[in-house]
Amino acid sequence: xxxxxxxxxxxxxxxxxxxxxxxxxxxxxxxxxxxxxxxxxxxxxxxxxxxxxxxxxxxxxxxxxxxxxxxxxxxxxxxxxxxxxxxxxxxxxxxxxxxxxxxxxxxxxxxxxxxxx
Amino acid sequence: xxxxxxxxxxxxxxxxxxxxxxxxxxxxxxxxxxxxxxxxxxxxxxxxxxxxxxxxxxxxxxxxxxxxxxxxxxxxxxxxxxxxxxxxxxxxxxxxxxxxxxxxxxxxxxxxxxxxxxxxxxxxxxxxxxxxxxxxxxxxxxxxxxxxxxxxxxxxxxxxxxxxxxxxxxxxxxxxxxxxxxxxxxxxxxxxxxxxxxxxxxxxxxxxxxxxxxxxxxxxxx
Numbered sequence: 001x002x003x004x005x006x007x008x009x010x011x012x013x014x015x016x017x018x019x020x021x022x023x024x025x026x027x028x029x030x031x032x033x034x035x036x037x038x039x040x041x042x043x044x045x046x047x048x049x050x051x052x053x054x055x056x057x058x059x060x061x062x063x064x065x066x067x068x069x070x071x072x073x074x075x076x077x078x079x080x081x082x083x084x085x086x087x088x089x090x091x092x093x094x095x096x097x098x099x100x101x102x103x104x105x106x107x108x109x110x111x112x113x114x115x116x117x
Numbered sequence: 118x119x120x121x122x123x124x125x126x127x128x129x130x131x132x133x134x135x136x137x138x139x140x141x142x143x144x145x146x147x148x149x150x151x152x153x154x155x156x157x158x159x160x161x162x163x164x165x166x167x168x169x170x171x172x173x174x175x176x177x178x179x180x181x182x183x184x185x186x187x188x189x190x191x192x193x194x195x196x197x198x199x200x201x202x203x204x205x206x207x208x209x210x211x212x213x214x215x216x217x218x219x220x221x222x223x224x225x226x227x228x229x230x231x232x233x234x235x236x237x238x239x240x241x242x243x244x245x246x247x248x249x250x251x252x253x254x255x256x257x258x259x260x261x262x263x264x265x266x267x268x269x270x271x272x273x274x275x276x277x278x279x280x281x282x283x284x285x286x287x288x289x290x291x292x293x294x295x296x297x298x299x300x301x302x303x304x305x306x307x308x309x310x311x312x313x314x315x316x317x318x319x320x321x322x323x324x325x326x327x328x329x330x331x332x333x334x335x336x337x338x339x
Contacts, residue, residue: 028256068126070169
């Protein structure tokens with residue numbers, strides 16, 4: 001459909017969001033990502049039964065940990081959509097970008113710059 | 118297996134915040150199964166702590182290692198060459214592992230990362246429950262494989278008590294009455310006559326109440 005979506009998003013393709021592990025989300029933030037979102041299939045439509053629900057649980061775990069260590073739990077989110085819903089994909093990308101812009105950069109990056117200065 | 122639960126990260130941070138070189142040591146056995154201290158949990162905790170300290174502007178080296186077990190000499194020896202690089206070892210093994218590490222490496226502080234809870238089973242992923250209290254004198258043959266020491270709130274040997282209601286214990290509606298389970302099981306096995314035989318008074322000296330315990334097998338000692 002050649003729709004435009006924000007350029008600050010790096011897409012990592014997976015066969016199923018069930019493959020996303022907690023450590024992947026954590027490492028993304030450790031390496032400086034400002035936000036992470038996991039876009040999985042609609043509830044009940046996972047080809048592998050529960051992959052998307054497992055991803056949801058892991059995202060919730062990540063939110064708890066990130067909140068406790070001061071990074072901010074809202075920086076990681078789970079979305080469910082069908083792979084054919086291109087406009088929804090764009091909407092999610094824009095929504096997430098807006099949210100992260102409002103939250104500001106990853107605090108680690110700021111702390112790193114302060115140290116270097 | 119031994120079931121443990123990872124401590125809250127705030128508590129862990131409190132334990133390690135004064136150190137600059139931390140080694141997080143996991144265990145590949147029980148704590149891996151109960152998802153408290155295995156390789157995955159070590160990686161996640163290490164990442165979380167790194168981010169926490171980076172956020173604080175503190176330069177902390179955090180390394181990860183997962184040993185096969187932390188309750189045997191051979192496995193603990195594996196870190197002998199590297200342990201001096203660290204100010205503290207955060208062990209995610211059960212209490213046994215933490216103590217054994219501390220005994221072996223007396224000049225390095227060892228701090229626990231999990232709370233050791235009990236010996237139990239995995240009922241389903243995410244749900245673990247107690248089954249054994251290591252009383253030292255197993256009577257499971259008489260009670261159809263259900264332990265009254267660990268599963269009966271009063272540890273009765275000739276139960277049930279008067280508080281058993283609809284198969285549940287009087288202290289908690291969710292808790293099964295162990296003696297109800299035992300009787301049901303004996304019935305299924307066609308051994309209800311065993312129930313009529315009184316179990317004699319237990320010798321509690323083999324339990325922890327008798328003091329710290331030791332097992333010595335002279336036949337296998339070298």
